[in-house]
Amino acid sequence: MFTAFTPRSASAYQRINVETSMHTMDQHQLVSLLLDGLLQAVATARGALARGDVQTKCGSITKALRILEEGLMTALDREAGGEVAANLEAVYDYALRRLIQANARNDDTMLQEVSRLIEPIVQAWKEMKNNSHEASQIAQLVPAEA
Template sequence: MYKVGSQAYQQVNLETCVSQASPHQLIVLLFDGALNAIRLAGLYIQKGNIAGKGKAISKAINIIDNGLKSCLDLEQGGEIAENLDRLYHYISHQLILANLHNDQEKLQMCFDLLNNIAESWREIA
């Protein structure tokens, strides 16, 4: 019962954050969501929870592909946008491989790459 209440509170809290966020803050929230999902996938690998790992990695890939990549303006963003697009594609591909092989090192590499970009976004604010 407490778990359901906690999940409902988290959902309301997230919806409030999103509805009140600036475009810059929304990008940071996307990074945070992807990073948390990758971290969670690593914990699931340690515990042998294959279904949880797959779900967490799928969530991270979805955030990267349908959130972060979709925010890129390849026409006006120039070389930076193109490089980010390629990097996001690379990270998504590596996450798929990490999922297939339960590879903690690939997960950590993806986390580190994404976190470097996230840190830069946080510093912009």
């Protein structure tokens, strides 16, 4: 009748949940998830490097690279974003190069550098969402002019 719980089946449900969520969330939430995932992947790589777990380190750095290349860099609107998008693209490109070097050299300092570069972006992104939410709440309180 019922089969025993397996990590594989749990993984399938988690993947379906993530895919379903991606269709219902706004772009701001998606970028926020990508940024958080990037920091998490770098942190996992750092832990694996400290333990000497080469396979996990390489997998985590690969995940971070994919988030940067396939997620964050492709999400940039270079036309509408102007100078901000250009600056973010430069930071992301630099982070890509540092991750590749960190992987090749097993250099934790480079991984720390990437985290320190991305953390202010994550904070600014979250503050921007909070500020826009507060602005929309205030706008609802102000009566429309007739």
